[in-house]
Amino acid sequence: MTSLTSTLPIVDHPNAAREFVTNEPRSHWHDDSLWFVRSKRDKQAQSIPEWEYLREQASTIKTHTIAKLPEYLQQFEANATRLGAVVHWAADAEEHNRIVLDLLRRNDTLRIVKSKSMLTEECGLNEYLIESGIEVVDTDLGERIVQLRGETPSHIVLPAIHIKKEEVGDTFHEHLGTRAGESDPQVLTEAARGHLRGKFLSGEVGITGVNFAIADTGGLVVCTNEGNADLGVSLPRIHIACMGIEKLVPRFQDLSVFTRLLARSATGQPITSYTSHFHGPRDENSELHIVLVDNGRSKIRDSKTFRDSLHCIRCGACMNTCPVYRRSGGHSYRATVPGPIGSVLGPAKNAKAHKSLPFACSLCGSCTDVCPVKIPLHHQLLAWRKVLVGKRLVAWNKRMAMKAASFLFRNPPLFAAAGYLGRVALKVLPKSLAHNRFNTWAKDRDLPEPPKKSFHEWYAKNRPSGSQTVSREEQS
Amino acid sequence: MTVALFIPCYIDQFFPDVAIATLTLLERLGVEVEYPAGQTCCGQPMANTGCDADTAPVAKQWVKRFASYDAVVCPSGSCTSMIRNHYADYFGPNDTEFQHLRENTYELCEFVVDRLGVRSIPGTFNRPVSIHSSCHGLRELRLGKCSENMTPREDKMRMLLESLDGIEIKPITRVDECCGFGGTFAVAERETSVAMGIDRVTDHITSGSEVMIAGDMSCLMHMGGLIRRRNMPMSVKHIAEVLAEAMQSDSSGSDRSAPAIASR
Incomplete structure (x- = not known):
């Protein structure tokens, strides 16, 4: 994966966001759709008196699990094996993809059906398998829509949230033969259902993601709203479950804390329509393969600052609440996981490629308060900014501007003089920069009308006792 | 109790009326307020850009300016948070001056309600x-x-x-x-x-x-x-x-x- 990520293009979020955010009707429609989901989440959270207690519990369980991850992984492996599953270990995306392909080749498989898995998206499994001649069908409706359109998901829970129903109609007309101009969601969903039924019946191997893996039972839990994971693995003989190593919970009873939080946070439902438990293969003729993937997670675990980001249960609540994400769209992050958590995970994978993401944030902190597992997201984004400056990945002019500002603020008379000279302190910054910045500000916003006097000056004139304070300070 | 007024840099330069109103309000509530000279900025612009090395001296200067006061009041939640929640990066856990200021620096409404115990203001605002x-x-x-x-x-x-x-x-x-x-x-x-x-x-x-x-x-x-x-x-x-x-x-x-x- 190193070879793959090091060649990733550098994402410039403001540029990548421009087209989406300046298309006002579209940006507002997207914003309203996600705000609706966030509001549903609020209603659910309000309906549970112990909501904050649950968040605290979830955070504590995850902190504990991540701290003792090696032990729990081994315990999980032993218990899953005892149940008849085969556990595979993948250090990175490349190894994960190779393991899956090997399994498919060994069974002469040409067609797979896959339920939604952000891990396989992260690893680029679809492209890898398609290049190897395998037909890959995403069975989650939203994922199928983006797959037919040749796109990637723009949201980890609502992959096609950026696409309007009319556009889905066009896509289905082209690929599934629905009537031209058909945009009725009911009709389109029926068409997708019919189309996917055939795919389910001909799928030779079912691939799913994993929401939770339980160390003390060796069981897996997959949560969907469409039942597509169950359909996808019920017919084929082989089920391959792909999971990041952070998906573990220690005990079966810990699971309830997370199932209560997951769907409420994600879509504002009390629980997902399907919460499916898998304990070993279906029968003696079937196989269950579990691929445990690291792909950079151990590196994050090693970092005291960013370790908490491994708590993430991929609910997407931080995206739904993020005022930047809602207006700029998921694709503007150019990352498998967009939004606040994606802006924390992206730079961990490749700091240079994702260096603009921690700055695509107003530090409002809404993500931190909405997060069901209490990841201090906005403080992690702030911490990433410091790391990026340390790695010299923040633009030179930005760093120089801050040096100049720091110098100015350390010299009160200079600061006062600068203010006096035009009441625009930042004017003493390198000219091109100050000019640029103020142009950017003033493109849409009037600058404040400069007052005649600063408060400093007013105080010295109007508060004689205050003047004494000044002289006392100066003497000391 | 001697209270210091901390006026954020941009309020000092662009919005002196807000600073005057803050001072007036506190004085009318009977607080003895001083405005320490030589104050500039809390360092938040540099800190939020990730420039720790440029923030540290500004933070140190801020603490030095205000350390001798019983409490500090600031008409900005953001600048108050900088001191309370983010200054720890620049000071040791045993830095008594910083710890004193961390515990005694207030946003304006917070100071009025929590420290002064004032829960209502006599006055009229007809809009x-x-x-x-x-x-x-x-x-x-x-x-x-x-x-x-x-x-x-x-x-x-x-x-x-x-x-x-x-x-x-x-x-x-x-x-x-x-x-x-x-x-x-x-x-x-x-x-x-x-x-x-x-x-x-x-x-x-x-x-x-x-x-x-x-x-x-x-x-x-x-x-x-x-x-x-x-x-x-x-x-x-x-x-x-x-x-x-x-x-x-x-x-x-x-x-x-x-x-x-x-x-x-």
């Missing part, structure tokens, strides 16, 4: 208004309950506003969404920042409010700039200005004469 809950005051200082978090909390600014005669606080639809200022975010992510700001202003105007009130002038500088550029029917006021103005209208307000507050 339909609406509240912009600034993110850092809300989610970093917990000056009120935010919509994401279910822990009940007293809303300090609202409490003080509601105590005024004649005031009508209009409800907005998204009670605590960010306005999109975000420091350098406002220029680095200009389009998104502006879209966020316009959505906020529109929400406030639609509510029937004439005056948007906030505890952070930075949000109001951003939204005020958008309002003026587009000639939108709304004005912005800092909470200190509203409270000081309301108290001035009240004859029983204080035994000290207050300076006239220039209107912007």
Whole structure:
């Protein structure tokens, strides 16, 4: 994966966001759709008196699990094996993809059906398998829509949230033969259902993601709203479950804390329509393969600052609440996981490629308060900014501007003089920069009308006792 | 108790009326206030850009300026949060001067309600208004309950506003969404920042409010700039200005004469 990520293009979020955010009707429609989901989440959270207690519990369980991850992984492996599953270990995306392909080749498989898995998206499994001649069908409706359109998901829970129903109609007309101009969601969903039924019946191997893996039972839990994971693995003989190593919970009873939080946070439902438990293969003729993937997670675990980001249960609540994400769209992050958590995970994978993401944030902190597992997201984004400056990945002019500002603020008379000279302190910054910045500000916003006097000056004139304070300070 | 007034750099330079109103309000409430000379900035612009090395000396200077006071009051949630929640990166855990200031630096409404125990302000403000809950005051200082978090909390600014005669606080639809200022975010992510700001202003105007009130002038500088550029029917006021103005209208307000507050 190193070879793959090091060649990733550098994402410039403001540029990548421009087209989406300046298309006002579209940006507002997207914003309203996600705000609706966030509001549903609020209603659910309000309906549970112990909501904050649950968040605290979830955070504590995850902190504990991540701290003792090696032990729990081994315990999980032993218990899953005892149940008849085969556990595979993948250090990175490349190894994960190779393991899956090997399994498919060994069974002469040409067609797979896959339920939604952000891990396989992260690893680029679809492209890898398609290049190897395998037909890959995403069975989650939203994922199928983006797959037919040749796109990637723009949201980890609502992959096609950026696409309007009319556009889905066009896509289905082209690929599934629905009537031209058909945009009725009911009709389109029926068409997708019919189309996917055939795919389910001909799928030779079912691939799913994993929401939770339980160390003390060796069981897996997959949560969907469409039942597509169950359909996808019920017919084929082989089920391959792909999971990041952070998906573990220690005990079966810990699971309830997370199932209560997951769907409420994600879509504002009390629980997902399907919460499916898998304990070993279906029968003696079937196989269950579990691929445990690291792909950079151990590196994050090693970092005291960013370790908490491994708590993430991929609910997407931080995206739904993020005022930047809602207006700029998921694709503007150019990352498998967009939004606040994606802006924390992206730079961990490749700091240079994702260096603009921690700055695509107003530090409002809404993500931190909405997060069901209490990841201090906005403080992690702030911490990433410091790391990026340390790695010299923040633009030179930005760093120089801050040096100049720091110098100015350390010299009160200079600061006062600068203010006096035009009441625009930042004017003493390198000219091109100050000019640029103020142009950017003033493109849409009037600058404040400069007052005649600063408060400093007013105080010295109007508060004689205050003047004494000044002289006392100066003497000391 | 000797209280120091910390006036953030941009308020000192661009919005002296807000600083004057803060001073007036505190004096009318009987607080002995000093404005220590030589203060500039808390260092937040550098810190939020990730430039720790440029922040540290500014933070050290700030602590030196204010260390001798019993308490510090600041008319900004964001700058107060910088000291309370982010200064620890620049000081040792045993730095007594910093620890003293960390525990005794207050945002204005917080100081009035929590430290002075004042829960209502005598005065009148006869206009339909609406509240912009600034993110850092809300989610970093917990000056009120935010919509994401279910822990009940007293809303300090609202409490003080509601105590005024004649005031009508209009409800907005998204009670605590960010306005999109975000420091350098406002220029680095200009389009998104502006879209966020316009959505906020529109929400406030639609509510029937004439005056948007906030505890952070930075949000109001951003939204005020958008309002003026587009000639939108709304004005912005800092909470200190509203409270000081309301108290001035009240004859029983204080035994000290207050300076006239220039209107912007």
